[in-house]
Amino acid sequence: MHTLNSSKVEITTFFLIGIPGLEHVHVWISVPICLMYLVAILGSCTTLFMIRTEPSRHAPMYYFLSKLAVSDLRLSLSSLPTMLLIFALNATGISPSACFAQEFFIHGFTNLESSVLLVMSFVRFLAIHNPLRYSSIFPNARVAKMGLVFLIKSTLLVLAFPFTLKRLTYCRKSLLSHSYCLHQDVMKLACSDNTVNFFYGFFVVLCMMTDSMFIAVFNVFILKTVMGTGSHKEQLKALNTCVSHICAVLIFYMPIIVSASMHHFGKLKCPVAMILIADIFLLVPPLMNPIVYCVKTHKFVRRFWGNLV
Numbered sequence: 001m002h003t004l005n006s007s008k009v010e011i012t013t014f015f016l017i018g019i020p021g022l023e024h025v026h027v028w029i030s031v032p033i034c035l036m037y038l039v040a041i042l043g044s045c046t047t048l049f050m051i052r053t054e055p056s057r058h059a060p061m062y063y064f065l066s067k068l069a070v071s072d073l074r075l076s077l078s079s080l081p082t083m084l085l086i087f088a089l090n091a092t093g094i095s096p097s098a099c100f101a102q103e104f105f106i107h108g109f110t111n112l113e114s115s116v117l118l119v120m121s122f123v124r125f126l127a128i129h130n131p132l133r134y135s136s137i138f139p140n141a142r143v144a145k146m147g148l149v150f151l152i153k154s155t156l157l158v159l160a161f162p163f164t165l166k167r168l169t170y171c172r173k174s175l176l177s178h179s180y181c182l183h184q185d186v187m188k189l190a191c192s193d194n195t196v197n198f199f200y201g202f203f204v205v206l207c208m209m210t211d212s213m214f215i216a217v218f219n220v221f222i223l224k225t226v227m228g229t230g231s232h233k234e235q236l237k238a239l240n241t242c243v244s245h246i247c248a249v250l251i252f253y254m255p256i257i258v259s260a261s262m263h264h265f266g267k268l269k270c271p272v273a274m275i276l277i278a279d280i281f282l283l284v285p286p287l288m289n290p291i292v293y294c295v296k297t298h299k300f301v302r303r304f305w306g307n308l309v
Helices: 022-053 060-089 096-129 140-158 161-166 182-185 194-226 232-240 245-265 271-295 298-308
Strands: none
Touching: 022 182, 022 271, 060 096, 060 140, 060 271, 096 140, 096 161, 096 182, 096 245, 140 182, 140 194, 161 182, 161 194, 161 271, 194 298, 245 271
């Protein structure tokens, strides 16, 4: 620790947290966590390989699905090191620089995933509302440009996070409240003025909530369009194509909504529950997205694994 003056000592190490009260079984908890990470990484890689090697999947929606898989893969790799160090080795310490870097990647890839889910909702709506013009509106070159735009937007949106955190002074408190570093969690440890960080973090959250509102609007439009189709059979067929995407949206946003509600309503605060929800937020979407989307393409998956065998 570096001495600032006689009354303040600057923190040079932050401490992450596992599951309070269950420290004695952290090693056993690390086993399912490790398995979930392995399945998530394998699922994302398999999705990317299937889309790349199957010509029938070279379509706009599958290109965006590949971008979602890339985002899931990067999000998993961003949080994997600290989660395994905590639960497997009981190593909770992390340097400020490593913490700032981790929160940059986690927030960046979270915003990227939110943007990809938004454009997938829009593309799904166009595919159902105007299927004849769907392919001409989204040629491959445009899909690639949109992916690059989303990546730049997500990077620029959180680019200043590490720098605004680094300018703060940290003293007295060094214990974070999650198994990984988040902007709002780190800035609360500062003993200097963090007003800029608060409003900047609020702006980033507002951008992500705007994505969620537009996703909800597009899904309402999708349901309205589906209900306006001819027969009941055609309605079910059209709705069936949207189930996987709606599930992916719910899997991604539900932990965020529940966690925000628990923070907002004081009576609902439960440290263990909030830590579990925060861990679920990073573990479950990358784990479930490949499963959810592959269920809709089970014939292709069987053919894919059959060719490997």
